[in-house]
Amino acid sequence: MQPILELQNLEVNFHTLDGVVHAVNGVSYSVAAGKTLGVVGESGCGKSVSVLSVMRLIPDPPGKIKQGKILFHGEDLLEYDDKRMESIRGSEIAMVFQDPMTSLNPVLTIGKQLTEGMMVHQGISRKEATDRAIDLLTLVGIPNPAERISDYPHQFSGGMRQRAMIAMALSCSPEILIADEPTTALDVTIQAQIVELTKSLQERLGMAVVWITHDLGVVADLADDVVVMYAGYIVEEADVFQIYENPLHPYTLSLLKSLPRVDRRDQNKRLATIPGFPPGGLTVLPGCPFAPRCSFTVERCMHENPQLLPFEADHKVACWVDVSTGRER
Amino acid sequence: MQATSESDVIKLQEGFKAQALTPKQLVWRRFLRHKMAVVGVVLIIILVLYSFGGAFVFSEADANYTETSIRLSPPSAEHPFGTDTVGRDILARTIYGGQISLLIGLSAVIVEVIVGVLIGAIAGYYGGWIDGLLMRFTEAMFNIPQLFLLLVMAKFFGSKIPTIDVGNREFSGSVIVIIVIIGITSWMYLARIVRANFLSLKEREFVLAAHTTGTSNLSIIFQHILPNSIAPIIVSGTLSVANAIISEAYISFLGLGVQPPTATWGNMLEGAYNYIDSAPWMWIFPGTLIVLTVLSINFVGDGLRDALDPHALVEAK
Numbered sequence: 076m077q078p079i080l081e082l083q084n085l086e087v088n089f090h091t092l093d094g095v096v097h098a099v100n101g102v103s104y105s106v107a108a109g110k111t112l113g114v115v116g117e118s119g120c121g122k123s124v125s126v127l128s129v130m131r132l133i134p135d136p137p138g139k140i141k142q143g144k145i146l147f148h149g150e151d152l153l154e155y156d157d158k159r160m161e162s163i164r165g166s167e168i169a170m171v172f173q174d175p176m177t178s179l180n181p182v183l184t185i186g187k188q189l190t191e192g193m194m195v196h197q198g199i200s201r202k203e204a205t206d207r208a209i210d211l212l213t214l215v216g217i218p219n220p221a222e223r224i225s226d227y228p229h230q231f232s233g234g235m236r237q238r239a240m241i242a243m244a245l246s247c248s249p250e251i252l253i254a255d256e257p258t259t260a261l262d263v264t265i266q267a268q269i270v271e272l273t274k275s276l277q278e279r280l281g282m283a284v285v286w287i288t289h290d291l292g293v294v295a296d297l298a299d300d301v302v303v304m305y306a307g308y309i310v311e312e313a314d315v316f317q318i319y320e321n322p323l324h325p326y327t328l329s330l331l332k333s334l335p336r337v338d339r340r341d342q343n344k345r346l347a348t349i350p351g352f353p354p355g356g357l358t359v360l361p362g363c364p365f366a367p368r369c370s371f372t373v374e375r376c377m378h379e380n381p382q383l384l385p386f387e388a389d390h391k392v393a394c395w396v397d398v399s400t401g402r403e404r
Numbered sequence: 405m406q407a408t409s410e411s412d413v414i415k416l417q418e419g420f421k422a423q424a425l426t427p428k429q430l431v432w433r434r435f436l437r438h439k440m441a442v443v444g445v446v447l448i449i450i451l452v453l454y455s456f457g458g459a460f461v462f463s464e465a466d467a468n469y470t471e472t473s474i475r476l477s478p479p480s481a482e483h484p485f486g487t488d489t490v491g492r493d494i495l496a497r498t499i500y501g502g503q504i505s506l507l508i509g510l511s512a513v514i515v516e517v518i519v520g521v522l523i524g525a526i527a528g529y530y531g532g533w534i535d536g537l538l539m540r541f542t543e544a545m546f547n548i549p550q551l552f553l554l555l556v557m558a559k560f561f562g563s564k565i566p567t568i569d570v571g572n573r574e575f576s577g578s579v580i581v582i583i584v585i586i587g588i589t590s591w592m593y594l595a596r597i598v599r600a601n602f603l604s605l606k607e608r609e610f611v612l613a614a615h616t617t618g619t620s621n622l623s624i625i626f627q628h629i630l631p632n633s634i635a636p637i638i639v640s641g642t643l644s645v646a647n648a649i650i651s652e653a654y655i656s657f658l659g660l661g662v663q664p665p666t667a668t669w670g671n672m673l674e675g676a677y678n679y680i681d682s683a684p685w686m687w688i689f690p691g692t693l694i695v696l697t698v699l700s701i702n703f704v705g706d707g708l709r710d711a712l713d714p715h716a717l718v719e720a721k
Contacts, residue, residue, distance in 0.1 A: 132615055165617030172616075177609040182427075182631045191627075192617040227427065243617065 078105035078146075079283050080129065080168075080251055085143035087124050087133060089356070096356030098124040100307040101143070106300070108250065111277065111284040113298030113315070115291060115330070117353050121307040122287045126253045129285075130170060131160050147251075166196035169244035173256040175236035179228040185212075185239050186224035189246060196247045211242040215272060234265035238272070245276065252277075253285045258293060270297055291334055295319060303327050306353050306364035309383055313390040323392040325369045363395070371396040373403050434711040441707020444700035451697055455502030467496040468665045476683050486685035489675050498689050501667035505649055506697070508583055508668070512648035515587025517641050520594030521630070527595070528602025529625050539599070542592050550589045554651060557585045558660040578662045582655065586648045594640050601633035635712035642705040646698040653694055669694050 087099040099121040106112040114122050127133050129145055131152060145152040147168070152160070172178040180188060189211065190204035199207075205224065212220035215238040228236060237257060244252055254273070258266035270293055277284055286297055294301055294315065301318045303311040303326060311324040322328045332347040351368045354360060363369070366376040375395050383393040397404045425433070435441060471491040479486045485494035527538040561581045605611065606629060614628050649669075655661035656670030657677075664671060669690040676686035 130616055132612065161618045161620055163618070164615065165619075170613075170616040172609055172613055174609060178613040180610040180614070180628055180632070182634075183628070191619065191623075195620075195623075196618060240613070243613075246617075 077107070077149075079108045079148060080285070081105035081144075081146040082125065082129070083144040083146065085125060085128060085145065086141040087121075087128055088139050088141050089137045090139065091137055094357050097359065098138075098307055098356060099128070102304070102307070102309055103143075104302045104309065104312065106251070106283045106285055108283050109277070109281045110299045111286055111297055113294035113301045114285065114287045114304060115289060115294055115301060116304035117289055119353055119356070120304045122304055123255050125304075126170070126255060126285060126287060129253065130164055130168060131155075132164075162196065165192045165244075165249070166247040167249055168251045168253065169247070169249035170253040170255065171237070171240050171244045171257045174260045175233055175240050176260065178240055179231075179236055181228055184225050184227055185231065189224070189239070189243050192243065193246050207246070208242070211246055212239070214245070214276070215239070215242045216268075217242075234261055234268065237261060237265070237269055241269070241272065241276075245280070248280060249282060251283045251285065253287075255287045256289070257286075258288070258290070266293070273297065291330055303330070308364060308380075308393065309391075310365065310394070311392045312383065317387075317390050321390075323386055323390065323398060324365075324394050325371045325396070325398055326365050328398055329370075363393075371398060371401055375403060431711045435707050438707035438710055440703045441711075444703030444707065447696060447700035448704065451502065451693070451700070452506065455499055455506060458496075458499030459503070462493070462496040462499055464500055466493060467500040467667060468492065476679065476686075478683070479685055485689045486683070488672070488683075488686055489679070494672070494685065494689055497667040497672055498669065498693055501669045501672055501690060502693060504579060504662060504666060504668040505652060505670065505694070508579065508586070508652045508662075509645045509649040509697075509701075511583045512586035512590070512652075513641050513644045515584060516591045516594060516644055516648075517637065519588060520591035521598050521637060523591065524595035524598025525602055525625050525630065528599035529606055529621070529629065531603075535599070538595075542595050545589070546592050550651075551654070553589050554585055554655055555658070555660055557589075558582065558655050561585070579666065582652055582661055586651050590644060590647065590651075594637065594644070597636050597640055598633060601636060602629055605629045605632050638712060639705055639709045642701060642708055646701040646705070649694065649697055649701075 081103075082105065083103050085099055085102045086097075089096040089098055102121070102125055104112060104114070114125070116122055124133065124138075128140055129147075129152065133140065140153060143153075147163070152163070155163070179185070186205060186208055189208040190201060193199055193204040193207060194201065208224055209220045212224060217223055217235055217238055223231075228239075231239060237260075241257070252273075258269050261269065273284065273286075274297060276282075284297075286294070288294060298315045300314050301312070302309050303318070303324065305326050311318070311322070311327050313321075313323075318327060319331070322331055326349075329347070329349045333349065335346060349368055354364055354367075360366065361380075362375075362377040363380050366372050369376065371394075373396055379395070381393045381395050383391050386392050395403055469492060471487075473491065474483075474487055475489055475491040477483060477487045477491075483493050483495065485498065488494055488497070523538050523542065527535040527542075558578075558581065602625075611624060611628060614624050619628070652661060652668060653670030653673065656668050657673045659671075659674055662668045662671055672690040673687055676683070676690075679686055
């Protein structure tokens with residue numbers, strides 16, 4: 076199936092006073108219409124930077140997209156001019172952010188913020204836009220939408236704000252919804268509601284979703300395919316069943332081990348953790364970036380960075396070691 | 405009784421809901437707590453009524469009518485505020501002078517706000533070399549003493565603009581000159597305030613969110629960020645009205661401002677200078693009006709500062 080969005084060998088650097096930060100190093104992934112791609116990894120692994128590049132919203136300077144292509148319907152977004160990009164943002168590719176508390180403008184009413192995009196992109200009147208906004212708020216499950224539409228963001232709870240943000244993202248029926256850790260700031264019940272909401276909306280509207288998270292539980296529920304990112308590289312890529320059934324990269328394995336399980340009650344055991352932190356943006360390791368924290372490290376890992384190579388059909392991994400045997404492949 | 409559907413629940417709870425205040429109502433309530441500010445508002449209303457309502461009692465011809473036989477006469481029943489050096493009625497002149505002084509105060513601030521907001525917003529939002537250029541220009545303007553600039557520009561442009569007719573009234577062209585001059589010599593503080601505000605606001609996530617919905621830069625500047633920094637602009641603008649009135653009085657007093665026969669509170673003081681002892685009514689009345697206006701505007705500005713500050717502590721009483 077033809078992917079609707081495809082990143083090819085994307086490389087993004089930030090030129091800071093301390094030196095060049097390699098945020099994204101040759102990342103490729105794609106998502107097809109109606110499918111959901113989960114992008115997982117710890118904080119600072121380049122997940123957000125890769126999707127902000129899709130929106131062309133990397134602050135420049137200091138950020139620079141050094142190379143790569145971002146194909147939307149086969150056309151490279153990086154070659155679009157600013158005007159054309161503005162018309163794509165919000166209408167064809169929409170985005171939801173992590174913190175609903177800060178992503179809404181505190182001095183504008185919810186209704187004003189919801190209708191603006193529709194009036195710009197679809198050229199409809201304020202009256203029509205308001206009617207649609209009320210429908211959208213109903214769709215995302217906000218009670219009493221006709222009245223709440225003239226509320227200010229501080230009158231909404233956190234969960235309601237995120238629903239309003241999703242309504243805003245959906246307002247122009249985008250083909251792609253990018254969700255950058257949209258549930259991280261919310262509690263577990265609201266998180267589950269937002270995930271369910273996204274699933275049902277996706278089914279109804281048939282859009283592609285790119286869902287960034289560091290919560291593998293959410294991914295299991297939502298995604299069709301999963302990309303695992305570490306230090307700006309993709310270390311493993313597979314469909315969601317393969318990732319959970321047959322993880323091939325030690326990093327994926329460690330992430331899964333650090334998840335609490337409801338079906339196992341080892342009450343005396345602490346959860347497994349990964350020692351240390353991901354390398355900072357200024358650290359350029361000669362070998363595999365995960366090697367210092369990896370429990371499978373062999374000699375080769377320390378001075379040679381593995382390529383992302385297909386292991387089976389639709390299952391790629393970047394590792395020198397076969398985790399089932401613990402030996403070099 | 406337990407409701408079964410969502411609409412029932414809403415209906416049941418609706419009747420017991422206290423209406424929350426809108427932000428505008430909140431500001432209004434906080435403003436009313438500031439007693440001096442309320443006094444200021446009342447005084448300003450009285451002064452405006454005095455200047456513009458008085459025009460129905462006296463015509464402008466009355467204000468400019470000279471009768472040298474009664475020059476320098478003290479307050480009397482016929483001339484409650486006395487007469488000036490050429491026998492004009494001071495009461496009528498304070499009324500028409502008030503109109504011009506208040507007009508200059510307001511219009512100069514409009515010029516100031518437009519220039520200051522534009523320069524501050526563009527510098528703060530775009531940053532980089534645009535910011536550098538605009539801020540160096542602002543600093544350069546700061547470095548020229550405002551009074552000096554006012555005097556030079558007033559002298560340079562003052563005589564070049566002919567009188568203009570608005571409606572049935574004739575204004576000395578110097579009114580427009582003074583408005584523009586005061587406006588363009590006082591925008592720098594405002595530009596700095598607005599720039600500082602924009603610098604911090606543009607990094608906020610809601611601006612990024614606005615970008616992702618395809619909002620254009622212009623609309624982000626004026627519709628998303630500017631409403632967030634409206635509070636300091638209003639406060640600074642209000643206080644500037646007082647400053648503009650004083651500046652006008654200043655240059656008019658030095659004889660370079662609005663030219664007679666058009667009266668302003670400032671140029672009425674000019675004529676009084678030589679008669680401080682012998683004819684005090686000539687400066688007491690316009691002087692008091694200037695002081696009252698400036699004081700009440702400053703009170704209102706203070707009240708607005710507290711009312712518009714979202715962090716201001718308000719105890720509910």
